[in-house]
Amino acid sequence: MGITRRDFCKSVAGSAASVAVLAFMPGNLLASWSEKAFAASKLDDAIAAKFGSLPVQDSTAIQIKAPEIAENGAFVPVSVSTTIPGVTNISIFTPANFSPMIASFDVLPRMIPDVSLRMRMAKTDNLVVIVQAGGKLYRATREVKVTIGGCGG
């Protein structure tokens, strides 16, 4: 018998506490990774700060699941998965944000490269996903439109 989704969510909820602990870690410990990339104010600077000067190529092997038009800009669900072998990192950027790097996931060898997050978007922007694998960078882009609500018929 499978566990229901609700029970599963409830049992996982307990582990959320361990995430919160991170916030109490000394600042200098967190600062050692990606601080420059997260703080960069331009897309190219953020990518360079995160990955150095690796070449980037567009890839159709990265699947971005996100609404074409957001139901709620304050709460946009995004999932990224890829079939590129040997993935070590998946990072997500929105160029128009004051600091474009939104999230960066390190992928370990036994992990499935499939990540999800909720993000806040004040206005229409592209999601730029960079996947690092075998010393190369792969890119996919997807627009998410944020509207002021309309008059569909």
Next chain:
Amino acid sequence: MNLSRREFLRILGFAGAAGLLPGIASATGSSSDLYDFGRFGDIRLMHITDTHAQLMPIYYREPSMNLGLGQAFGRPPHLVTDAFLKYYGIAPGTPLAHAFTAINYTDAAQRFGKVGGFAHLKTLVDRMRGDFGADKTLLLDGGDTWQGSGTAFWNRGMDMVEACNLLGVDVMTGHWEFTYLEEEVLKNLAAFKGDFVAQNIKVKEEALFSGAKAFDENTGHAFRPYVVKTLGSHRVAVIGQAFPYTPIANPARFIPDWTFGINASDMQELVDSVRAKEKPDAVVLISHNGMDVDIKLAEVVSGIDVIFGGHTHDGVPQPFLVKNAKGRTLVTNAGSNGKFLGVIDLKLGEGGIREFQYRLLPVFSNELPVHQGMQALIDKIRAPYLQKLQEPLATAGSLLYRRGNFDGPFDQLICDALRQRNDAQISLSPGFRWGTTILPGQTITMEHVLDQTCMTYPETYVRDMTGQQIKDILEDVADNLFNLDPFYQQGGDMVRTGGLSYRIDPTATMGKRIDNMRLENGKPVEASKNYRVAGWATVGAKSPGEPVWDTVAAYLKDKKVVEVTKLHTPELKNIGSNPGIDRS
């Protein structure tokens, strides 16, 4: 003056003689009537969509402006009047030409009479079933069935559930259905005898966590994503696609637990799994995406044989063929307001559909006797409200309709009423595509006003907005209509304006389409200045004013005779000669 039946048949014969495009199944045999064409193949699927709760026969004028841009230029459904007839090889002056276009609308409507009405539709559906063998037929409903009339509003859609049960709807999906409250939707669906399907409505994770019900807690599907129907010795999988932008285009507050979307990659996964698991003879989709979105969906998703589309209210006589990675998909759109019944006969074999015959049959009320049982149900539904519905308000001095990219005469009445009753400089009214047509000389009743306005968030507002805010609204709606990527379009038409003119370049990008905004007195609208704006149908929060139907009814009673002779179409830029406009 109505046509005699003999004359009607004679004109049909003329259409048949003029000939339809080669390869298009003729809907007009030369010696028999429109609805008499025998059977073809193994199964027959019928399709209604966007009936907008029109239980009674009505008039409905098709658009004379339906612009297609980019890849959609001149492509169905973006053809109007003469360009439309030419594309489909339909002879002018025939009942079919009248059903599909706005050519000489008033004269033709007087000749050919009203269309639709569930009692007439029931007769036609039963005949299509009987001709083929009822056990090999299916009736699909694309949604927008529970909204659009006073009776549907007062019964919270339950009257339409009863009518659809009697009509014999087997499978449906939805859009305006979700403008009732979540618990009302569930109650209505419990009373619905068919299957409700939607692969793209999911229960939000946080709602699931707090105990909201789902069809499948593991996938999050709020409703059954598909159903397999056995028709004789064949099995057909019917997938549902509800309107993807329901919580954006309509209030999310009524349905807080549910999330929508196009979810094209989920669709591909579902089609693949249905084909692998169920091994059906055909996979079809009932969709409320709108035709341009359906065409793109058919390009990016393989394995769907037919998409039965709705939402954009396009009466498209023949399926649009889309080639994709693994084959082809037929994309249809079956009009609105009960005016059409789509009928496709399929010959099935190895690898799915081998041959098809499609007809989009206009439901000419005068040519189809009423079904007594359905008429009795309609009479019962209407009886408690009859006096209110039939209340005369004014006389139409000119043709009143809604459909068109930028304006319709009835919208102009609504805009005028909003401005006058709220003492506003500017008024805004949503570009809906539902609402029936009123011929010159007809009495405008409360029922007509409700046809144009009836919904669960009808409240009006009047408030100050800056010129910039007004421009932002126009730009936002224009992008929903003219974005070159159909997946970013929401359907519907441009927001209607009263007391405000503007210029639009539909080919420009978001934020750059609108300029030259002026008040009625010709003064330019200034970005930082405040203007008093009246409107209705607010999607965000409930507005404080009276329902818009009271505003319009009071205005009409005051006017007695209303005449709209000139449309407030904005100045169009960069459109050139587009087969989606009839400038005559």
